[in-house]
Amino acid sequence: MSNFTFKGGLVLENPFPAKEIDLIRIPLPDRVVLPMQQRIGDQAKPCVSVGDHVLTGQVIATIDDDRCAPVHASISGTVVAIDNQVMAHQSGLEALCVTIESDGEDEWMDNSVACTENYDFCTPDTIYNKIRLSGIVGMGGAGFPTHTKVQFAEGCHTLIVNATECEPGIMCDDALMQAYPTKVIRGVEVLLHICGAEKAIIAIEDDKKESIELLRKFCKNERITIEAIPTKYTSGAEKILVKSLLGIEIPSGGYASDVGVLCQNVGTLVAIFDAVVENRPLISRVVTITGSAIKEPKNLQVRLGASYDYVLSFADIEQGENDIRMAGMMMGVDLEGTNYSISKNTNCIFVNKPIEKPSAQECIRCGMCNTVCPVELLPQQLYWYSKSSNIEKALDYNLLDCIECGCCSHVCPSNIPLVDYYQFAKALNKQQTKEKEQTDNARERFEFREFRLERNKQERAEMMEAKKKALKEKMAKDKAQKIAIAAAQERVNAAKTAKESEDAR
Ligand code: SF4
Ligand code: SF4
Incomplete structure (x- = not known):
């Protein structure tokens, strides 16, 4: 049993364990529907029109401020619609989306501001801007723009990489770490370079033995440690993670940045590596497909905007009416049907056989x-x-x-x-x-x-x-003036009379 435990929480086993934690790259979808709204923050503004031809990685929606992230085309093809579509959210509300129909080429845009392997020669500002322009948001589910979160944590002392999976059943982070252990480490190094933290801790639940082993094997950086934490729900909640790893309590209503800590999900770190070193904006993510109606759970590398139906077509699903749930069993949301598309924070889709709720x-x-x-x-x-x-x-x-x-x-x-x-x-x-x-x-x-x-x-x-x-003063002045004039007149008259008398003599 590892240290770093905490009061409360639940020890919950993955109800649908997979035989293999493989990362399966599925073929490109024919059509993608890209929402302009992430889960948190403002909405990006489309900068393309219906009929435009776009390339993979091309910016299709820009941002006015830092409360949102730009959106990029996840396939090359033609913009066929810019309209409101229902979001994968319990509210059932619609939001603005850009729909692209594939040309089958997957022709990439040359996003020229590259940092490449030599990112440590780039200034933190250049890298920060690269993250900003690459449309990266928190991949753990919150969807908060990463560049803004990094900015809030300026001057932090510790970077915590949350590799705990939010809930039992979700395996996308485990699959990502096993597929790309070096990308995870390099992503952490990039973030250490720009946020100025002295150290980074990658926190992984102790049942993910292969990921722990792989990251320890590939990590040669003394500023980075890999810690196994108890497989206990909710070890991945930011406040709990900070307290159990560092013994620091985040005050009520506060954030990790208030106590000098920057927390990032492991998927976000890989997205940062892809953007900064490989010059690729965020256009895909790993999605776990699991649930009681799925014969074998899978982790699929999916282009953003692909429909749920397309993604679920790669899973072996038991026939019949099934319930769809997005994200976890505990904190996820039940959805009506499958008429949704994969967004930047879709970490898991549950397909469950209906059960009667007590x-x-x-x-x-x-x-x-x-x-x-x-x-x-x-x-x-x-x-x-x-x-x-x-x-x-x-x-x-x-x-x-x-x-x-x-x-x-x-x-x-x-x-x-x-x-x-x-x-x-x-x-x-x-x-x-x-x-x-x-x-x-x-x-x-x-x-x-x-x-x-x-x-x-x-x-x-x-x-x-x-x-x-003023009137009174004016009147007094006029009166004085009149008196003075009258007096002067009198003097003139007297002088005149005196002169006439003298002349008569
Ligand atoms: S019945 Fe439920 S709500 Fe009431 S005390 Fe027990 S656990 Fe809590
Ligand atoms: S839902 Fe709220 S009140 Fe209930 S256990 Fe979690 S944090 Fe505590």
Whole structure:
């Protein structure tokens, strides 16, 4: 058993283990549908038009700011549509996508800003820009633009490479490490070069023995260590990983960068290597296909934008109505059908035989949920306050620190969908905060208007007073002037009379 353990969590076995962790490169799809929206961040803006011919690796959507990443053509061919398509998300909402029909050539764009093997002669800024222009986002599922995350962590002391797989059943990181151990190490070296961290730790769950062995064999860099951590869900959650590896607690509401740590998923490191050294933007990823309806789970190297149906056609699926789930068993989302495409953060597709979900019962206050929470929250209390919409109390119990891992729901003997309640409470809190902001803004606007009216009134009164004073002064001046003129006139008249008298004599 390895060190680096943590309180709570669950030891969950992979319910669908594969015989081999191979990485299978599937043929190019005939058509790709590329979403402009990653999971987190803003939407990229298409810079191509319907009818344009594009090359593999060509930028088809650009970014205005750093809250999103550019999108590249994942095949060469013709842009046939730029329209809204349904996203693989529980909301069922649509988002803007660019559809390309393949010309079958896979002709690559020459993306000229290369760093090549000699990346250590490139300035960190050049490499940072290369990552930015290559459209790399967090490949672990969050989809946050990597260049922005690296920028936030400027001056960090440690780089942690999360190679733990988010959840049991997902094998894409393991497959990637076994296929490209040197790329992983080189990717870490590239990131060490630009983020300035003194050391890097690659954290791998201790059941991935081959990956651990391979990385240790190929790693010759003394600044990089490979650590085996317990195969225990949720060892891969950022806060837990930082605490168990370094003993550093990320404060409530904070991020790893707040404590001088940069965390990156192992897939992201390979994408960084491909971009910086091989000059290839992010146009493909590894996707695990697994589930109770899949005869043999597989890890497929897939071009982004390929349809779920195309990808699933490479798996041996049991006939009948099956349920589709994206990402993990614990934190993933159930989808309606398969009418979606692979995006930068699609790490796994589950195809499961339908099962009847047991109905929820009353809470029996057994406290089991409290013992498994990896963030050391009190899920039972959170449940009561979320259920009664007492958001203030739920916030007192650190609702916002809940990582929605589902450990509590998993062990609940009453089958209460606890995470659903927390998601509801978080949404309600968001709405209330927004409403409060709107009310505060309206009050501020009203108060400012009142202040402005009062100020105008005062200014007008002061102006009138000043006018009155000026008029008074003018009148006094005019009067004085008239008196002076009259006096002068009198003097002239007197002088004239005196002269006339003198002349008469
Ligand atoms: S595990 Fe379920 S039944 Fe037990 S205390 Fe928690 S919510 Fe209640
Ligand atoms: S879902 Fe939230 S409350 Fe439940 S165990 Fe995970 S972190 Fe704790």
